[in-house]
Amino acid sequence: AQSVSQHNHHVILSEAASLELGCNYSYGGTVNLFWYVQYPGQHLQLLLKYFSGDPLVKGIKGFEAEFIKSKFSFNLRKPSVQWSDTAEYFCAVNNYYGNNRLAFGKGNQVVVIP
C-alpha cells in the first residue's frame, strides 16, 4: 500500500519568507503526485500536480514542486509567502494503474504572520 509522509506539521513563518514543505511517498511504480491546499473555511483545492514530463511543476499562486524519483519525493516550494498563504497543505499520491484512489499525507498547517 502507498503511504505519504509529510514532516513539520506546524510551520510558522513571516511574510516574504521562503516556504518548503517536504513530501515523501512509498510506492515503486508509476505514480501521479498532487498538492492540495485547504484555506480556512474552504474546501480542498488542487494546487498543482505531476503526471509526467518536466519534474519541476508550477501551480497556482506562485507555488512549484519538484519530483525527484530517486528520492521518492515531491517537495512544495514558494519563494516568498504572503499572509493569504495561511492554509493546510496536503500531499497526495495515486497509483497510475490503480483505481485512482489518493493516499494523503497528514498535512502541513502553515501560518504566515503579516
Added chain:
Amino acid sequence: GAGVSQSPSNKVTEKGKDVELRCDPISGHTALYWYRQRLGQGLEFLIYFQGNSAPDKSGLPSDRFSAERTGESVSTLTIQRTQQEDSAVYLCASGGTGGSYEQYFGPGTRLTVT
C-alpha cells in the same frame, strides 16, 4: 452548481444512531470517492465508485459503513449505529476516468457523535 456539493454541512448525532450523508458530484464525472478526515490526520480513503462497475469498498472501516450510488449521479454514505470514533469530516470527490485525472473535492460533512 459547477462543483461537488455535500449535505448536510454539519451533523451532530447521538451514539448509536444512524446517519446518512449525501454527495452530488460534478455532472459528467464517472468516478466518485468518499474519504474521511479525522482531527489531525490526513484523508483516508473509504470507497470508490466508477460508472456502473462494482464499487471498491476496501477502505470502509467496518460493516457499519455502506455507500450507494445510482449510475453517475448522487451518492449516499450511511453509517449505522454511530460511535464516537466516527466523528470526522467526510469528504466526497469526483473525477474522470484514468490514472491521471485529478479529483475535485466537496466541502465535506462534519459529523460529531456525542
